[in-house]
Amino acid sequence: MMEIVVAPDSLKGSMAASDAAAAIARGWSRVRPADSVRIFSMADGGEGTIDAIEAASLGRTARMPITVMGPDGRDVDTTWLLLDPKAPRRSVAVVELANTSGITLLDHPRPLDSHTYGFGQAISAALEYRPCELLLALGGSASTDGGHGALSALGASFVDAGGRNVGLGNAALARIAEIDVTNLRTIPAGTKVRILSDVMSPLLGPTGAAAAFGSQKGIEADGINDADHNLARLAAALQPSLPADPMQSGAGAAGGTGFAMIAWGASVTSGAAEIAAVTGLDAAIASADLVITGEGSYDPESENGKVAGHVRRLASAAQVPCALVAGSIPGAPAPGFFVRAVALSDLAGDVRSSMNDPERWLHVAGSLLAEEFAA
Known part of the structure; x- marks a missing residue:
């Protein structure tokens, strides 16, 4: 046998x-x-991460329903996961980008205007429970917006030279003149935030979010450089208030959402390794x-x-x-x-x-x- x-x-x-x-x-x-x-059941931070963690947690979980703005602006009814819900100060929250801002939520690719706003909304909802740990499952994204949508939902303001909101999506990044983080939601004291990443690519360059994965999301070959430049503009604009290294491993995860979450204060770990250990x-x-x-x-x-x-x-x-x-x-x-x-x-x-x-x-x-x- x-x-x-x-x-x-x-x-x-x-x-x-x-x-x-x-x-x-x-x-x-x-x-x-x-x-x-x-x-x-395995996952790496992408689609199915919540399912895998839930299956390994032997019933000590609660699915938390939420309606968020999907990657194309339509409402999406989804859930995030709370582990040990009866022990709030010891609980762990898991928010999955794939089921809030994922590519499978689109009817057709929208490479330059899809976004991660809904992912930020789900993060904000999870923070209300003040978990001791917040796990952000990054993978399966519809967009290459550098996490700009998620930061917007968390309270950051991105404006153009005329003081107008630049909008959402990769194309909007080209119009950024200033970022105001005055109202950006901060990570509560006592809460540890970790990224479960499905890739360890940087944000920019030939192995970055746009060059390596943009075509999977519908960006044409002649638009890759523009998309990369837009991400670079976002990174430069964030540096004064939320300094982060765009070349850090994992910054390119989920269309660059890894970079935004690192800048917000999260650390990066391998999603596949984490799920393997949990299961x-x-x-x-x-x-x-x-x-x-x-x-x-x-x-x-x-x-x-x-x-x-x-x-x-x-x-x-x-x-x-x-x-x-x-x-x-x-x-x-x-x-x-x-x-x-x-x-x-x-x-x-x-x-x-x-x-x-x-x-x-x-x-x-x-x-x-x-x-x-x-x-």
Whole structure:
């Protein structure tokens, strides 16, 4: 009998991490029913982070409903998470950007005017409970606004040369002449704020928020430099009142929201590492015979703070083989990274077919891996 650990991320916009893990596990168990298969819902600060923390907290949580302004200005009914709600001074609040200002909330990309205002509204609501710790899950953003929207919702004022509010979105950053933080909400004494980041990129430059991730949010190739310059303008304008290093690791997370939150007073940590520790994945891997991880699309960025890369490193450190199941694999993983890499798009014939029925193809992938390892 083998002990298998299945720990994938969600397939963004297609299937939750818990459902993806269950489908892979069912596929494995169909071929090898006697094996022990343990399921872990993973996240890295992006979509599904609250779900993963809630699942690992054994009922000691409360979902807090809230209506916020979504990334395109429409209302979004969502929730944030409160851990240990009966012990306010020891409670932990978790606010997820993906479910307040995330790209899956858009009907179509709005690269230059989408924003993070709703994320700031949810943060403000969470602060009312004066938690001892506030976790900000950054990932899956719709915008590249540098967190300007979130700071606006927290009370900062961004005006142009004529004293008018510049508006929201990346394009608005080009008009910033002055920032007033007089009414910016401060972090309460006794509250620690940590960013759970899905990437460790800086805010600016060739590996920054615009250059590395802008195209994913709809910014055309000829607009990347302008978007980067707009972020630089925001960073320069913030320096007198909220000094922060735009080149710090994690500043580029969630379209640069990491930078705004760092400037506000938050520290940065790896979202994937935090979720792995909370769920007990680290310990489970140590006794496993095989680890299976996965995500929607495995590419070079997957090794830069994403779930698949982190789980692979945990398995490697424990000297346990690790297999990958991903919706698509645009480029082959580095030699030796995984004992086997399975792309659902290859199994289904193309990306669209795999996305139309991900549960089926995850089940097939689990069965395929079981057959290969049985042999």
